Amino acid sequence: MRWDNLYIAGVGSYLPDQVETVDEAIAAGRYTEEKKAMNGYRAARVSAPGETGPVMAATAGRVAVERSGFAHDEFGVLVHSYVGHQGLDLWTPASYVQQETIGGSAPAYEVRMGCNAFVGGMDLAASYLYTHPDAHAGLVTGGDAFHLPYLDRWNSHEQNVDSDGGGAIVLSTRSGFARIRSMFTYGDPSLEPLGRCRAEWSTAPFPDGKTLQLDRSMQDYMHNKDIDLDEIVERISGGVQHSVSTALDEAGIELSDVRFFLHQQLAETIAEYGIYKLLGVDREKTTFDWGKDIGMVGTIDIVLGLEHVLTHREPKPGDFILLQCAGGGYVWTAAVVEILETPHWAS
Structure with a gap:
């Protein structure tokens, strides 16, 4: 929108x-x-x-x-x-x-x-x-x-x-200090089994007291002979592309107009193939390498990246920042932000 x-x-x-x-x-x-x-x-x-x-x-x-x-x-x-x-x-x-x-x-x-x-x-x-x-x-x-x-x-x-x-x-x-030009959220619940697979329902949280192994459900799902892995990768990649392209279209700009591209603090291989090569994003426009000293912080990687850009990367009025995020389920949100002025607390 x-x-x-x-x-x-x-x-x-x-x-x-x-x-x-x-x-x-x-x-x-x-x-x-x-x-x-x-x-x-x-x-x-x-x-x-x-x-x-x-x-x-x-x-x-x-x-x-x-x-x-x-x-x-x-x-x-x-x-x-x-x-x-x-x-x-x-x-x-x-x-x-x-x-x-x-x-x-x-x-x-x-x-x-x-x-x-x-x-x-x-x-x-x-x-x-x-x-x-x-x-x-x-x-x-x-x-x-x-x-x-x-x-x-x-x-x-x-x-x-x-x-x-x-x-x-x-x-x-x-x-x-900044205007949100557009935001777009897109979901594909057909990918929900990646986080569940054949796990048994429980009647209470943490029922067996064993430390969570969050990749196990996905690995079980991927080993199902009836699953088309190429289709899964295509759907996940498509969600990233669709959310970003729609937000850009609604904002009336191109990806080349974006000065900073902020995404989650993903693993190196996921960021490289799931963001940079997939979308054609210049890594230098991100806060990814800075964030390696922090890790993935729940839902707030985008906030940390935005604050870092504001306080250390000298954004100027008219600069565009694209926020891109994804969550299991699967759901993607992208937003285009335009800097209007440097906030007083960031200078």
């Missing part, structure tokens, strides 16, 4: 102080030299006790709200995104984040779309703001913490390295 009066007014992030390097993980027997060479990650952030996903999201949210300049009573919606456990069972983390950031009586929603949830949540928050004229601003947050025994950040994925942190963006229909 093309947006005419949708702005980014504030950005905030929080990363824990503790850094665990790939070499430390290898020495501890949780990672391998082969994975280091294949995936390219250098380090991950590790949250302290009590630094749950919602706690870190709220910290980032307070920064984004302060930077936006909007008063708490001007916020009409909060959308909180996440991938993993939020610190408590059968709980409402979005309402916690709301109380810790903007308060008030606006509705607080949770979005779960895998790693696509933050950017997909921006799409939902924008739609809410447009259908509620009295709501001038919306806060979108994300936060995750990944810990043993539930999940091993180094070993539960064959290719991803999961890192802890929180991020937030303030959207507004009034003003901001």
